[in-house]
Each structure stands twice: as structure tokens, then as C-alpha cells.
Amino acid sequence: MTMKVLRVSEDCLTFIAQSPVQTGEVHSTFERAVNLLFSSGVLMTMVSDQLDLAPMTFQVSKGSLKSKGWHPGMPVSSSSEGIIIGETLLEFAQAQTWTPTWNIGSPPSEVLTRAEMLKRLEAFTKLLLTRGRPEGLLPYLCETRVLPHPGSCPSDMTGNRYVDFIKGRLDQFSEAYRDGTDAGESRVIAAFTRLVGFGPGLTPSSDDYVAGFMAASIRTPYGQAMNCEKLLKRNQKLASRAKGKTTVISEAMLAHAALGHVAQKYDRLLDLLCFEAEGDLEAAMLKALEHGDTSGTDFMTGAAAALMLSLNA
Amino acid sequence: MAVQTTIRKNAYYDSVTLMLITKDLAKLPGVEDILVGMATELNKELAANLNLLTPELEALSANDFFVTAELTGDATMESLVEALDALLSAKKSSAGSSYRPAALQTALSNEPQLNLALISLPGRYAAAEVEKALDAGLHVMLFSDNVSIEDEKRLKEKAVSKQLLMMGPDCGTAMINHVPLAFCNVVKPGGIGIVGASGTGTQEIMSLIDQLGEGVSQVIGTGGRDLKSEIGGLMMLQAFEALIADPETEVIVLISKPPAPEVAKKVLDLVKDAGKPVVVDFIGGDRGAIEAAGAVACISLEDAARKAVALLRGDTAPSDFAGFDVPEADIEALAAHEAGKKAPAQKYLRGLFTGGTLADEAMKLLGPELGTIWSNIPLKPEEQLKDVKVSAEHTVIDFGDDAFTVGRPHPMIDPSTRSERIVREAAPDVAVLLMDVVLGYGSHPDPAGEVAAQIREARENAAAAGGDLTVIASVCGTEGDPQGLKASRETLSEAGAIVMPSNAQAVRLSAKVMKAIRNQGGEK
Numbered sequence: 001m002t003m004k005v006l007r008v009s010e011d012c013l014t015f016i017a018q019s020p021v022q023t024g025e026v027h028s029t030f031e032r033a034v035n036l037l038f039s040s041g042v043l044m045t046m047v048s049d050q051l052d053l054a055p056m057t058f059q060v061s062k063g064s065l066k067s068k069g070w071h072p073g074m075p076v077s078s079s080s081e082g083i084i085i086g087e088t089l090l091e092f093a094q095a096q097t098w099t100p101t102w103n104i105g106s107p108p109s110e111v112l113t114r115a116e117m118l119k120r121l122e123a124f125t126k127l128l129l130t131r132g133r134p135e136g137l138l139p140y141l142c143e144t145r146v147l148p149h150p151g152s153c154p155s156d157m158t159g160n161r162y163v164d165f166i167k168g169r170l171d172q173f174s175e176a177y178r179d180g181t182d183a184g185e186s187r188v189i190a191a192f193t194r195l196v197g198f199g200p201g202l203t204p205s206s207d208d209y210v211a212g213f214m215a216a217s218i219r220t221p222y223g224q225a226m227n228c229e230k231l232l233k234r235n236q237k238l239a240s241r242a243k244g245k246t247t248v249i250s251e252a253m254l255a256h257a258a259l260g261h262v263a264q265k266y267d268r269l270l271d272l273l274c275f276e277a278e279g280d281l282e283a284a285m286l287k288a289l290e291h292g293d294t295s296g297t298d299f300m301t302g303a304a305a306a307l308m309l310s311l312n313a
Numbered sequence: 314m315a316v317q318t319t320i321r322k323n324a325y326y327d328s329v330t331l332m333l334i335t336k337d338l339a340k341l342p343g344v345e346d347i348l349v350g351m352a353t354e355l356n357k358e359l360a361a362n363l364n365l366l367t368p369e370l371e372a373l374s375a376n377d378f379f380v381t382a383e384l385t386g387d388a389t390m391e392s393l394v395e396a397l398d399a400l401l402s403a404k405k406s407s408a409g410s411s412y413r414p415a416a417l418q419t420a421l422s423n424e425p426q427l428n429l430a431l432i433s434l435p436g437r438y439a440a441a442e443v444e445k446a447l448d449a450g451l452h453v454m455l456f457s458d459n460v461s462i463e464d465e466k467r468l469k470e471k472a473v474s475k476q477l478l479m480m481g482p483d484c485g486t487a488m489i490n491h492v493p494l495a496f497c498n499v500v501k502p503g504g505i506g507i508v509g510a511s512g513t514g515t516q517e518i519m520s521l522i523d524q525l526g527e528g529v530s531q532v533i534g535t536g537g538r539d540l541k542s543e544i545g546g547l548m549m550l551q552a553f554e555a556l557i558a559d560p561e562t563e564v565i566v567l568i569s570k571p572p573a574p575e576v577a578k579k580v581l582d583l584v585k586d587a588g589k590p591v592v593v594d595f596i597g598g599d600r601g602a603i604e605a606a607g608a609v610a611c612i613s614l615e616d617a618a619r620k621a622v623a624l625l626r627g628d629t630a631p632s633d634f635a636g637f638d639v640p641e642a643d644i645e646a647l648a649a650h651e652a653g654k655k656a657p658a659q660k661y662l663r664g665l666f667t668g669g670t671l672a673d674e675a676m677k678l679l680g681p682e683l684g685t686i687w688s689n690i691p692l693k694p695e696e697q698l699k700d701v702k703v704s705a706e707h708t709v710i711d712f713g714d715d716a717f718t719v720g721r722p723h724p725m726i727d728p729s730t731r732s733e734r735i736v737r738e739a740a741p742d743v744a745v746l747l748m749d750v751v752l753g754y755g756s757h758p759d760p761a762g763e764v765a766a767q768i769r770e771a772r773e774n775a776a777a778a779g780g781d782l783t784v785i786a787s788v789c790g791t792e793g794d795p796q797g798l799k800a801s802r803e804t805l806s807e808a809g810a811i812v813m814p815s816n817a818q819a820v821r822l823s824a825k826v827m828k829a830i831r832n833q834g835g836e837k
Contacts, residue, residue, distance in 0.1 A: 028325040165359050197353025197375055200331045204353060246353050246375050247325075286435060 001088045005095040008058040011261070012044060013097055015056070016078055026074040026085060027248065028202075034065050035249060036076045036085070043252040044083075046090070052287075053098045054263035055256035060090065100267050102219060102260055104232060110276040114222050114311060120273055120281060121307045125150045127285055128300050129157060136205040136294030137170070137301050139163045146171040147305055148312045162199050166206060169195040170305075173210070177217070177234075178309055180225030185234060192238045196254075197246035205298045207242070207250040211257035212302030214238070218260040219274040220306075223313025232259065266299060273307065316383045317390040318367040319397070320352075324378040326401075334400045338380070341396055343388025352377045417445050429478075431494055433457055436482070440464040443479065447471050454494050455481025455536065458715075462543050465536070469547040478555075479548060484534035485512035485755075488519070496725060496755035499793030503528020505621045506562035508552040510535045510569035513668025513751060514596065514614055516789050517816055518566060520753075521618035523791045524798070524814075527625055530561040540572030546580055553580065557587050564625045565591045566617055567608075570673070571598035581606035590624040592617050596670070597677050613817035614674060637821065638814050644825060647811070652744075652829035656780035659744035662827055664709035665731050667724040667760075668789065668816075671749045672711040675820045682824040683707045689714050704738060709747075725756045728763040735764060739771035744830055745783045746771065747823045749816060752790025752801060761788065761801035765808035772809045783826055784810040787819040 024038035032048045045057045048065050068088070076085050083090045101108040112120070125141070129150060132138045140163050142153035159167075173195060176187035192210065199205025214235045218228065226234070235258035242254045256262065262270070269284040271277040289296040326334075335349050348365050350356045352373035360366040365381045373379060382393055421427060430446040432439055436459025446453050447468065460482040472479035480487055486509065487494040491502055498516055500523040507529060509515030519529050533552035540546045549567065556562045565587065572580065572595060584591045584606045593608040594617040603610040609630045611617040616634045623631050637644050662683060666672035669690060676686050686692070687708045689701045698708060701716045712724040712731045724730045731748075738746060746768075750760050757763060768784050775782035786805050790798045802812045813819035 030325075161363070162359070165362060166355075195355060197351070198355035198359065200335075200350040202325055202351070204351065204356070206355065244375065245355075247351050248376055249325075282435075283438070 003060055003088055003090050005082075005090050005092045006049060006059045006061055007053055007098055008092055008095040009053050009055055010097050010099045012056045012058050013092065013095070015042065015044070016083065016092060017080060019078065022078040024076045024078075026070050026072050026076060028072055029066055029070055031066050034070055034085075036083070037248060038076070038078065043248060044078075052264040055100070055261040056252065057263075058090070058092070058095065098264065100261050100264075101271050102267065104218070104228060104260060107219070108271050108275050108277060111221060112274060112276060117220065117222070117274060117307070118311050121304065121311060122151065124273060124281055124285065124300075125304050125308075126152070127282055128297070128304060129154055131285065131289065132297035132300065133289070133294045134297075135160060135162075136199060136298045137163055137166070137209050138297050140167050140170055140209075141301060141304065143167050144171055144174070144305075146174045147308050150304075150308075162205060166195055166198055170206075170209070174213075174305060174309060177213070177306075178223075178225050178313065180230070184225070185237070188234070189238060189241055193241055193245065196242045197250070199294075199298070201295060202247055203250040203253050203295055204246055205294055207246055207254055208295045208298035209302035209305070210238070211253055211262065212266070212299035212304075213306040214254075214302075215257045215260050215262045215266065216270060216273070216303035216306040217310065219270055220310050223310040235259070262299075265296075266303075269300070270303065273303070316365050316367055316381060317393075318369045318379055318381040319390055319394050320369060320373055320380075321378040322373075322376075325376075326378060334397065337400055338382070338393060338396060341388065341393065343384050343386040344393065345383040345385055347380065347382040349380045350378070351375060352379050417442065417449065421449060428452060429454065429489065429494075431456060432481075436460045439482065440468060443468050444471070447475060447477055447479065450475070450477070452478040452489075453480065454484055454487050454534065455479065456483075456485060456495055457481070458483040462538060462541075465538060466544055466547075469539075469544060473547055473551055478533065478551065480534040481536040482538070484536045486515045486532065487534045488529065488532035490531070493754050496751070496753060497532070498523070498753035498789075498791050499795075500791055501528035501793075502530065504530060504561065504563035504625050505566060506530045506556040506559060506564070507532045507566045507568065508535060508549055508556065509533070509567075510537055510539050510549065511596070511670040513749070513789065514568045514594075514670035514674075516668070516751060516753060517614040517671060518568060518594075518618045518621075520789050520791050520798075521615055521815060522622060523793070525618065525622045527622045530559060530563075531556060535569075537570075540569050540576045540580070542573040542576065544576075546572060546576040549576075549580055550583065553583055553587075557583070557589070563589055564621050565589060566594070566621050567591065568594045568614070568617065569596070569598075571595045577602060581608060584608045590621075590630075592621045592624065592630075596674065613678065613815075614670070615815040615817040635821070637818050644822060648822065648825035648829045651781075651783045651811075651826045652833055654781035654783075655744050655830055655833075656741070656778070657834075658742050659775075659780050659782075660830060661743050662707050662745040662747060662823060663704055663738045663743050664747040664823075665734060665738060666709065666711050666749050667713055667728070667731060668749050668751055669711045669713050671751075671787075671789070671816045672709050674816055675747060675823075676709050678817065678820045679707075679709075679824055679827075682828055689716055710734075725751050725760070728757050728760050732764050732767045735767035736771045736774065739775055739782050741775075741778055741780065743782065745785060745823050745826055747819060748784070748786050748810075749819075750786055750788045750790075750801060750805065752788060752794040752796040752798065754795070756796065759796060759801075759804075761796070761804040765804050768805070768808040768810055783823075784808075785813060785819050785823050785826075786810045787813045787816045789816065 022038045027035040027037040034046045036044045139159045173191040195206045239254040239258035265288045353375040429452040431454045433456040439457035485496045498520045535548040539548045556565045591608040593603045594611040600610040612633045620630045687698045690711045772782045788801045792798045
């Protein structure tokens with residue numbers, strides 16, 4: 001049986017085109033997504049047309065992916081012809097390519113002035129505090145001792161057991177991240193290893209937070225203690241420390257986020273927060289909130305935290 | 314107490330599933346504390362911190378799923394695992410494997426026979442989608458609010474020109490050809506058709522019609538602003554004409570807050586040519602104008618239901634129903650009994666509602682007895698509650714108002730916004746708590762159960778302080794509703810509430826209790 005792939009992320013296409021035959025297996029299956037784990041350690045995600053793209057992701061046509069009969073452990077192989085899962089060949093020949101809008105050295109447009117970025121951040125944070133899911137790390141923004149206070153927190157935004165446990169470590173991470181020295185690097189790595197993999201979900205809350213934090217930090221030039229290349233290296237070191245400490249899916253997410261590469265929805269949101277991009281911030285935020293349950297909120301909490309620190313440095 | 318763990322190696326669940334399951338498992342008898350998640354080092358550390366770490370959990374890796382719980386009494390991990398598997402199955406079967414289209418066009422190309430779109434989007438994006446649906450020839454039910462009045466007018470004019478319904482914005486209740494939409498009760502099919510600019514008002518009337526033994530042909534919502542001057546009653550008129558022409562509909566009920574005078578005239582002008590009885594409840598509106606038009610006026614939602622049923626049965630419309638299902642003498646005795654238990658300081662009433670129209674009706678009926686009633690939806694602007702989170706004197710709150718629902722589900726779906734407040738409202742100077750419980754599709758699976766514990770606690774606190782709290786409730790629903798009318802009423806009664814057959818009767822009883830307290834020497 002053959003299925004046509006509708007859209008594919010650029011890095012996924014590169015992997016398929018350039019690598020020799022790779023084998024692996026189906027890692028996990030959901031209604032709208034199937035994760036494929038190759039022996040080389042590369043994780044690729046197939047999503048239905050109801051989800052946006054992300055790094056190393058491709059999109060197939062409508063229908064529940066779970067109903068296709070794919071199951072964890074099923075063999076997968078990749079070659080220049082496409083990807084084979086069980087007896088299904090996924091063809092990429094006519095797929096549209098998605099390229100993230102941001103890449104190091106080539107931002108999507110002019111970076112915003114500090115004043116404008118701050119203005120958008122304030123609006124964004126206010127929206128996030130009223131619309132975001134409070135079950136994850138969002139209450140941290142109102143309880144941190146390190147970040148600037150967001151201005152007004154909803155009176156019912158109280159902590160939860162996850163925030164109560166981890167907020168001190170999030171403070172340590174946030175402080176250490178901005179220290180550009182070698183000692184700072186040691187501190188941030190230590191802080192990261194003490195919070196990676198924390199919280200419910202396939203991509204634990206703290207990982208989503210750090211992903212948002214890294215992706216936002218690398219996009220803004222303000223208040224940075226190091227240049228972009230150095231920041232990138234630091235992010236990659238952090239992401240590498242996640243290995244074995246969190247889920248395979250989250251390891252992959254952090255590795256991409258370290259490079260500033262995030263899901264399409266987050267890409268769009270960060271464009272609006274950091275660059276002269278046209279669009280509706282609230283709409284972009286609501287779309288990002290659809291990304292999992294607390295995942296979207298936790299990612300945006302991390303992004304907000306990073307921008308607060310850099311703009312108030 | 315024992316901490317036990319169950320594990321699923323290489324099992325993956327999204328955080329939506331995990332959150333919902335944790336909440337449900339935590340409520341099971343014997344579950345003192347519970348933690349679920351992937352067995353990363355940090356989650357294990359959290360488990361240790363919560364005294365929930367076990368050797369089995371310790372041995373897991375980051376890609377393994379765990380449930381660890383502190384269990385007491387007869388609760389066992391086996392029963393917890395059974396409940397977990399049941400919840401996971403229920404989640405799977407409710408999600409199903411059916412295709413969920415990402416856009417209207419794809420939906421229509423897959424299923425061309427579709428003829429109605431129910432739209433629920435943030436308001437600023439809703440109008441565009443309504444336009445697409447109308448252009449595609451679909452009727453629309455627009456659940457969203459925050460749609461501009463200009464857009465509403467334009468879209469309704471388009472709908473009328475195409476002979477389509479555009480129910481909304483902010484339309485939460487409808488039943489078209491016996492298919493319930495959004496918040497709606499299960500009622501018998503029958504000869505009474507309803508057009509309503511009010512969600513819970515419509516639900517109360519349709520439920521009472523069913524309880525009185527009759528049925529409903531259609532329920533068409535119009536949205537709350539339809540009868541303002543700017544909109545001109547476009548959908549009320551469209552729907553009214555549709556029910557006049559509908560052979561299944563023998564009696565028509567129209568519900569709304571008082572319309573703009575010129576709109577009321579347009580609606581009432583149609584009554585003369587209806588050819589069937591029309592009951593009009595312009596809640597608190599001009600009775601004289603309604604009767605002059607040949608329609609039957611009402612003094613409450615229950616009164617509207619009773620009159621519609623009587624007319625359907627061929628009786629002439631009865632006089633206004635302002636009483637109770639039980640003898641008046643029994644009610645007076647009950648009121649006196651309740652008043653007699655109060656401490657001298659207890660002199661206020663607090664109404665905690667999930668239905669806006671029910672709250673509105675309560676304030677209108679209580680006004681003559683109580684005087685000033687503070688509210689977040691006040692009858693007079695000067696009676697606006699300064700802080701919606703803090704009650705004062707006599708207060709009636711609509712928890713479905715925007716102040717409570719930004720970023721949170723409506724209290725009919727998630728009752729916690731209100732139930733969290735119940736114990737707090739039972740302050741030493743409060744004598745009566747009045748509330749509604751709304752059943753039906755769209756509502757919480759057990760809204761009565763969600764308030765029962767808080768009612769008990771509030772009453773116990775009042776008793777411990779030397780007083781007594783009267784809790785009066787009504788259940789808007791039917792026996793056919795998923796939650797069950799009888800079971801819901803019993804749950805509330807067992808918690809110590811006095812359960813009345815309708816919102817109007819609950820409110821009138823509250824007024825009698827407050828009057829009896831006042832006559833004892835308390836103040837208004």
C-alpha cells in the first residue's frame with residue numbers, strides 16, 4: 001500500500017535524501033501522530049493533517065493514524081524512495097517542504113526594537129496568564145524570585161505540586177543561563193540536570209519550559225551575555241545532558257529547540273514576539289495552546305521567562 | 314496506609330490523558346494521594362518528596378509510565394489499575410477513530426448531507442467561519458460570544474435572505490428535529506415549540522414541559538442580543554415564522570429578556586396570524602402589550618411552561634402560577650421552621666447560579682422581599698458588585714458570566730468555580746444559600762455530586778458556629794438526561810439541601826424564609 005506525504009519539514013527531507021538506508025521501529029502511536037525511532041537514534045514523527053509540522057516531521061492525509069494498524073515495535077525503514085512502515089510505503093515525491101522561519105544567521109525579518117518587544121511581551125504574558133493551562137509550570141511566573149513580576153497575576157493562579165517542587169530549580173536555571181562565563185556554564189548545566197524530565201506527559205513540563213526558554217533566548221539580541229554562536233553551543237550542551245534523563249521524544253524536542261528549531265505554531269509565535277512580523281499575537285498564542293495539554297503553556301512560559309530576563313537585563 | 318505502584322513499560326500517554334486520569338483516580342475511595350507520569354529521575358524525585366516512591370518505581374526508566382498511589386482502607390492497586398484501564402478505554406472509545414475534518418470544506422466534501430454547523434471559536438474569528446457556513450448553505454448555531462453587533466446583523470440578514478437559521482452569537486441551547494445541540498436537555502418529542510434568546514431559561518422551560526408530561530417539537534435559540542434595536546429580532550421572527558409553519562408545533566413559546574419596544578411590536582404583530590396559541594415570556598416585560606396582541610403572558614419560566622402545557626391540552630390558559638406544588642400551609646411551616654433555627658446575625662441571602670437567566674429570574678422574584686441585591690449581573694447598575702469574588706449583604710452571582718469564564722470552562726461544564734465558593738459564602742451573617750443545578754448534554758456528568766460535599770461542609774460550619782444554613786436548590790433537567798433528575802435531586806437532599814421543583818419555587822421559598830427571619834426580629 002502507498003500513502004502520499006502531503007508536507008514535510010526540511011530537515012526530515014534532508015535525512016531521507018542523504019542518509020543511506022536506515023532501519024528502526026515504530027516507537028509510539030497516537031490518534032494524530034506516530035513516532036518512528038531509527039537505530040541511529042533519530043526520532044521522526046508522522047502527523048495527520050490535523051496537526052502542524054515540527055522539526056523532523058512529515059504530514060500525511062486525513063484519518064486517524066491509530067486506525068492504520070501501526071503499532072510500537074513494527075519495523076520501519078527509510079531510503080531515497082521514502083519510508084516503509086510495515087507494508088505501507090510513504091512517498092515524499094510530491095510533498096510540500098516546510099522550512100522554519102528562523103535559522104541562525106537568517107532571522108525572518110528585522111528584529112523588533114527593545115521597546116516594541118517589551119510591549120508585545122507584556123501583552124503576551126497577560127494573555128498567557130489568563131488563557132494558559134495552570135496545571136503545569138505557568139504559576140511559576142507569579143512565584144519566581146528571579147524573573148521580573150509579570151504585573152498582575154490572576155488571583156486564582158496559585159501554585160501546584162509541580163511548581164512548588166521545581167520553582168527553586170527553575171530560578172537557578174534562569175539565573176545561571178544568563179551567566180556567560182565558564183563558571184556560569186557549569187552552573188546552568190548543573191541546574192538543568194536537576195530539572196530535566198520533570199512533570200507529566202510525553203514531553204515533561206520542565207523540558208517544554210527549557211525548550212521555550214532556549215528557542216526564545218537565541219532569537220533575541222537584547223541583554224545577552226554571549227553571542228549567538230556561543231549561546232547555540234551552550235544550548236546544545238544542555239540538550240545533550242537530557243539523554244537518558246527524560247523521554248526519547250523529549251530528548252529529540254530539546255535537541256531541536258537548542259538550535260532554535262521548534263514546531264510551526266511556536267515558530268510563528270516567536271516570530272511575532274521577536275521580529276517585525278505581521279500577524280495576530282492572540283491567535284498565534286491560542287494556536288500554540290492547542291499543542292498538547294500543558295505542553296503549549298509550558299513552552300510559552302519558558303519563552304516568556306527568557307524574554308523577560310533578556311529585556312530587563 | 315500503603316504506597317503501591319503500577320508500571321507500564323514503554324507505554325506512552327499524552328498529558329491530556331494523564332491529567333484527566335489523575336483527577337478521576339484521585340477521587341476514588343481509599344486513594345489518599347496519587348502521582349502519574351513518565352519515570353524520569355525528576356519525577357521519581359518528586360515521588361520521593363511526596364512519599365510515593367517505591368522500589369518498583371525506582372527501577373524504571375524515563376520511557377516507562379507509572380502510577381503510584383497511597384492507598385487506605387479496602388482500596389487496592391488492582392482496583393486502581395482496573396479503574397485506570399477503564400478510563401484509558403473510555404478515553405480511546407470517546408476519541409474514536411472517526412475522521413475529524415480540519416476545515417469546513419473538507420467536512421462538506423466528505424459528508425455532503427450536512428446542513429448545520431455548530432461554531433465555537435474565539436469571537437474575533439467566528440464571523441468569518443459563520444459566513445463560510447452560510448455561503449455553503451448551512452444553518453448555523455453560533456456558540457461563540459464576543460462577535461461584534463455589526464457582524465451579527467450582517468450575518469443574520471444573510472441567513473434570513475437564504476432562509477437559513479443563524480442561532481447566536483452566544484447561543485448555548487437548541488434542539489433541531491429532536492437533535493440536542495450544545496447545552497440541552499433530553500425531552501420527549503411533542504407539540505410545543507420554543508424560540509429562546511436565553512440558554513438556561515430555555516432549558517428550564519423545556520425541562521418543566523417534559524416533567525409535566527408533554528413534549529417539545531423544536532428549540533431554536535436566537536442569541537442574547539437578537540431582540541435589541543440593532544438586530545431587530547431577525548432570528549426571533551425567522552424562527553417564530555418557522556414554528557408557525559411547522560405542522561408538528563401546536564403551541565409556541567417565546568422567551569427573551571424585554572425586547573426593544575419596536576422589536577417587541579414586530580414579534581407580537583405575528584401573533585395575530587399565528588393560528589396557534591403563543592405563550593410569551595419577555596421576562597419582566599410589558600404584560601399589557603403581550604396580552605393585547607393575543608398572546609399569553611407569564612410571570613416566570615415555570616409559569617410559561619405550565620401555560621404552554623395547558624394550552625396544548627386544549628385548556629384555556631390558567632391564571633398565573635405563583636405558588637408551590639405542595640400546600641401553601643406546608644411551605645409557611647417550612648419557612649418558619651427554617652427561620653427559627655437561625656442565629657440572630659444570620660440575615661442575608663446568597664444566590665450562586667450557573668444559569669444567567671435563572672439568576673436573573675431569582676433577582677426579579679426576590680426584589681420585593683429583599684430590596685437591594687448585589688450582583689455581577691445586577692438589575693440596576695448601582696447594584697453592581699464591586700468585586701465579583703467578594704459578596705456583600707444579599708448577593709446573587711452568575712458564575713457563567715465572563716468574569717468567571719475567561720480561561721476557564723463554563724460552570725455547567727466545570728462546577729468547581731462555584732463549588733469552591735460555597736463554603737466561603739456560608740459566612741456567619743448568611744441565612745440562605747440558593748442555587749441551581751443544570752443537567753443535560755454539555756453539562757458536567759454529576760453537577761449535583763460536585764456541590765454536595767460543599768453543601769454539607771457549609772451547613773456543618775454554620776451549625777458549629779451556633780447557627781444554621783438553609784440551602785435551597787432546584788434541578789433544571791429531566792429523567793432522560795444523562796445525570797438523571799431523580800438521582801440529582803436525591804444527591805442534593807442527602808447533602809441537606811431543600812430541593813424545589815423549579816427555579817421559581819426555589820426562589821419563592823427563599824423569599825418566604827427571609828421574610829420569616831425578618832418577622833422574627835432580624836433586619837432586611
